[in-house]
Amino acid sequence: MIRVGLVGCGWWAAHAHVPAIDAHPDAALVAASDPDRERLATVTAGSPQARGFATVEEMLAVSDLDVMVVASPAAFHAGAARAGLLSDVSVLVEKPFTLRASDAHELVRLATSRRLGLSVSLPYQYTAAARTLRTLLAEGTIGDLVGVHAVFESYAAPLYTGDVDEYLRRVNRPHALAPLPGTYADAAVAGGGHGQSQTSHVVSAILDATGAMPERIAAESVFVSPGMDTANAISLRLSGTAVATVFSSGGALPGLPAQQTVTYLGTAGSARHDLAGATLDWATPDGAGGHVEPGAGESDYPNGAPVSTLIDAVARVRAGHSDEQLMQLTAGAERAARAVEVIERLYREDAGRD
Template identity: 35%
Template sequence: MTARIAVIGCGWWSTYAHLPALAERSDAQIAAVADTDPERLAAAAKAFGVPAAFTDTARMLDEVEPDGVVIAVPHAAHHPVARLALEHGAHVLLEKPMTIEPAHARELVALARDRGAELLIDYPWHYNPHVLALRDTIANGTIGPVEHVSVLYASTVRELYRGDPEPYRQVFGYTVNAPDSRTYSDPALAGGGQGQTQVTHAAALLLWLTGLRPRGIAAFRADFELDVDLADSIAIRFDGGAIGTMSSTGAVLPVHEEIARLEIFGRDGHVLLDVNAGTAAVHHGEGLTELPRLPAVERNPEHAPVHNLVDLALGRGRNGSPAEIGLGAVQFVAAMYRSARESTIVDPTRL
């Protein structure tokens, strides 16, 4: 049996990660590609040998009737395109952030449930072996109830927010298509900067790892010379009494390693996770358990979400990055922006 997967959006990440991941699978066929830009579309279709290429997404879905769809379009288009794909009965892997508006994310969760379709959000860290192991460790009570969390995510994206992807060509590897200059820099398309592009990763990982539910967010943002936020600093209050902080910046220079660290403290111990370094440790009542250092390819398993989509389309496995977590991340980021704008504490569950 072969899963017929269509890809909507043929920009940088789609041609760097999603299409190559599909090409790895002998049990998957790239049934079609779609993009509103004819040049970008033609380049992707040629690079991956896809004969069915469309500039009209609705027509593609009508004619191809794919089993699954990968959606990698600008943030502002996530909701309408995902809704269309779900209405056509396809399983969907949707790029992060799931949507910009929480109401749109809730609508997609409900629609997927009603149609019996799997809706995954593209969060590769959820497939990191350390994350999966620590998630079980926290869930089984090894460190007791979580009381405090600290998260830092520092990444290399400042020039994308400036609208200039060229300085990152060597680092990011624009193998087929480079990012459009507006994708990350135009607030109308991106919905924001570091919050929509990177805090969404950190928030989703925190929610997935701990099962915590944020109930109060107080945030500051700093745009500096940009039209979108470069740095965000957030204090968080959770159901059950836990508190924590999250900070994120896109200012890491391309010659340096990005940083993604989580520290989670419970009543009976704590866990430390350094995603980019590939290290993790559990500090508990009986001492210290260090997990084996991960090879680089397993730290940010970029192809894993696509493989998960293919498996689900073939009736195998479980959703490793469910839409409910995507909704939680959308609410988190929306609360962060509102708090920074209004100088108040915001409950994300009310958005």
């Protein structure tokens, strides 16, 4: 049995991670930590084996964990993940991975040197469309990449002013345990607004798909209060031959569904990834091409996949197989760390001057 611990017993832990851990045949939630005792009790109510702790350090000291999920607010991700890795626990960190790229890269080095799994909870990267896109780009099916352009709209704007109820209304996701307003609206805890909460998704998706390094970064943002942005425009020079632009905004309204598309233009074809619909379409000049969409029963946003995939990889090592899958997840975290470089730069470029 893979012993899983949880750091941060909030909305997303209750909605995504705990159901996935409960559904996994080889895993059990055995420990959880949160400074808020009520939230701790609510999220662990259905997990009789789970012991509750106020801090991650207390939890790690006595729990003998194999996997730890960090789902606390962004400012606490790096410290909790480091504590887990130093206790020889494989770690899944919620997005945004960390607020500083130096922390993200240090965590990747730590996991790599200890042969541990480190993964970032980015569900858009766990669909058949995302997997096919990675293969297409790696095999050069659309030639050399020339340009990438992304539009990433979401309904998250109310979160950046602390109006959690309006956000949950817009996404039609009533939930017994709502996010705490400060998790998204307090710049000291969230590290910023839309750039941290949502643009991190699309920048990670591009860097994961292409495997590219962000070599030059320029950005402009729209701020609703100091340090709290609600829209970002990013221009990137990627390693290799390509340039990329990203427009990302939390201002979508339910009347017109949010557009979340990334288009990859190559010297011998193009591919379009619809993140919201989890589809991929591609075409080459000789008439080849294809379409990928979620199969029957597959979710277009597989939010339980990051934790179940990490549990599977840890279980394989436990069963005597090589740690290749585990280290592939850690390699993915290295690509996610490059996205932190972009988001960190975004806030340095435009720190709320309007």
